[in-house]
Amino acid sequence: NAGVTQTPKFQVLKTGQSMTLQCAQDMNHNSMYWYRQDPGMGLRLIYYSASEGTTDKGEVPNGYNVSRLNKREFSLRLESAAPSQTSVYFCASSEVFWGGQFFGPGTRLTVL
Amino acid sequence: GESVGLHLPTLSVQEGDNSIINCAYSNSASDYFIWYKQESGKGPQFIIDIRSNMDKRQGQRVTVLLNKTVKHLSLQIAATQPGDSAVYFCAENKGGNNRLAFGKGNQVVVIP
Numbered sequence: 001n002a003g004v005t006q007t008p009k010f011q012v013l014k015t016g017q018s019m020t021l022q023c024a025q026d027m028n029h030n031s032m033y034w035y036r037q038d039p040g041m042g043l044r045l046i047y048y049s050a051s052e053g054t055t056d057k058g059e060v061p062n063g064y065n066v067s068r069l070n071k072r073e074f075s076l077r078l079e080s081a082a083p084s085q086t087s088v089y090f091c092a093s094s095e096v097f098w099g100g101q102f103f104g105p106g107t108r109l110t111v112l
Numbered sequence: 113g114e115s116v117g118l119h120l121p122t123l124s125v126q127e128g129d130n131s132i133i134n135c136a137y138s139n140s141a142s143d144y145f146i147w148y149k150q151e152s153g154k155g156p157q158f159i160i161d162i163r164s165n166m167d168k169r170q171g172q173r174v175t176v177l178l179n180k181t182v183k184h185l186s187l188q189i190a191a192t193q194p195g196d197s198a199v200y201f202c203a204e205n206k207g208g209n210n211r212l213a214f215g216k217g218n219q220v221v222v223i224p
Contacts, residue, residue, distance in 0.1 A: 004155075040120075042201065043156070043214040058211070090155050100146050101212060103155035 004104035023091030135202030144205035
């Protein structure tokens, strides 16, 4: 099992450009999550999907959209990238309630 | 790899000694807690979890202690090894859908 995979690993964007970060999991988990990690800020939840067909805002949703494409895949879209979105983005998945969230390797995004 | 946090509390430990990492959580209603390990350039890795109806839980070389009275969580690592050098995060489940709130992290440096 690959666990949680993310693409791309690295990306550099110019202000105003758009892009989609891809995430897939092969553990048959119901819930999936997108976080960003900034120095000194820890991990902050952007959006999550408790189950296929549902999505909800997390702590810092502004400037992002998500799509739960199917049970395996959960994408994060930046419609008009801003320098404040320079960060490391992590996708995670879990069973519905109990049990840890399992993280992907991250996407390192720089917005110039 | 990139830094996951500036000015993180740092614990320097001699190889073979025991490590204790502390975490204060915020919500007395939180009922599930997890410790994660993050190595440089990688995603967080699940170490051990504990539910609020327990005070202690042991894993392989790790023990988590929960003191609900003072809202304190600790992770003990026995016989610390160089591979234990990482940033350690505690996380609390503040509500449904397994939404986790992460602490800012503690850096552990193992001295050979």
